Amino acid sequence: MQLRVLGSAAGGGFPQWNCGCANCSGLRAGTLRARARSQESLAVSADREHWLLLNASPEIRGQIESFTPLWPREKRHSPVSGVLLTNGDLDHCLGLLSLRESQPIAVYATAAVRRGFTEGNALYRTLERFPGQVRWHELALGREVELDGGLSLTALPVPGKLPIHLERSSAPSPEDNVALRLREAGSGRTLAYLPAVAGASPAVSAAVEGADCIFFDGTFWSSDELVAAGLGARRAEEMAHWPVGGAQGSLGFLAKLPGRRVLIHLNNTNPLLREDGPEAAAARAAGVEIAFDGMELRL
Numbered sequence: 001m002q003l004r005v006l007g008s009a010a011g012g013g014f015p016q017w018n019c020g021c022a023n024c025s026g027l028r029a030g031t032l033r034a035r036a037r038s039q040e041s042l043a044v045s046a047d048r049e050h051w052l053l054l055n056a057s058p059e060i061r062g063q064i065e066s067f068t069p070l071w072p073r074e075k076r077h078s079p080v081s082g083v084l085l086t087n088g089d090l091d092h093c094l095g096l097l098s099l100r101e102s103q104p105i106a107v108y109a110t111a112a113v114r115r116g117f118t119e120g121n122a123l124y125r126t127l128e129r130f131p132g133q134v135r136w137h138e139l140a141l142g143r144e145v146e147l148d149g150g151l152s153l154t155a156l157p158v159p160g161k162l163p164i165h166l167e168r169s170s171a172p173s174p175e176d177n178v179a180l181r182l183r184e185a186g187s188g189r190t191l192a193y194l195p196a197v198a199g200a201s202p203a204v205s206a207a208v209e210g211a212d213c214i215f216f217d218g219t220f221w222s223s224d225e226l227v228a229a230g231l232g233a234r235r236a237e238e239m240a241h242w243p244v245g246g247a248q249g250s251l252g253f254l255a256k257l258p259g260r261r262v263l264i265h266l267n268n269t270n271p272l273l274r275e276d277g278p279e280a281a282a283a284r285a286a287g288v289e290i291a292f293d294g295m296e297l298r299l
Contacts, residue, residue, distance in 0.1 A: 002045050003044055033274060037273075038062065040091065041055045042193065044151070050081040050148040051149075052151065055084070082108055085109040089196070097126060102130065110173075156203065159203065162176050179193065194217060224236075
């Protein structure tokens, strides 16, 4: 299984367009040892012919252009055989609207995520230029489905929340936020993808069990990260993200797991972005990697 990190940052990217925090300002000034990052997405393939995109970020066009295996091979063609959505947050699905140039698209999502994206969304009509332009495949929780190119997919519910734009109009559902488990048919190698996790739970442990590689929510280092920086009033847990650091942080959970473990979906305020900082050193000491745009892995 071949993996390519197309984007590794949380919503807004790094640096964020309207943010003058120490991280964003330092990166712009060239005084911070860090890398710019686009919004989170992963490309996965078992045969290097059929590629799956895990989430469709608003920067999807540039991300596709950054990776030659995703380039078209005919006058009208795309190696992208499907887009898999973990939830309905805009940084995970808004890129679908950029894939509107009369190319058939297969999208795999739970019924709740599909409803949140399509119902009452006038912009969705741009993906209805011809019958079957978008082929939705409903992900039933816990049921394995076969995909093109020798991979199978299982969606498992993990703690999360509704997207902000749906909080006043929709009722919460276990389908709102899922972990994706991709298994290669021949080798049995398994990827667990959890870019948004609200906290520890038996469901999270089940989602990562036996995985050869785990991509995990690395949004915030600390619970009060935004509050302490004077950039917000909500704690990480209120935004449905399990902080990485601290006595109860996810780093301790990940350190006990086998296989490769990679933090992704890093917020622009996260000190893990500082490559020479103590937080990044703590992650490395625990055997946990920090995703960056262009990172490649082979399972």
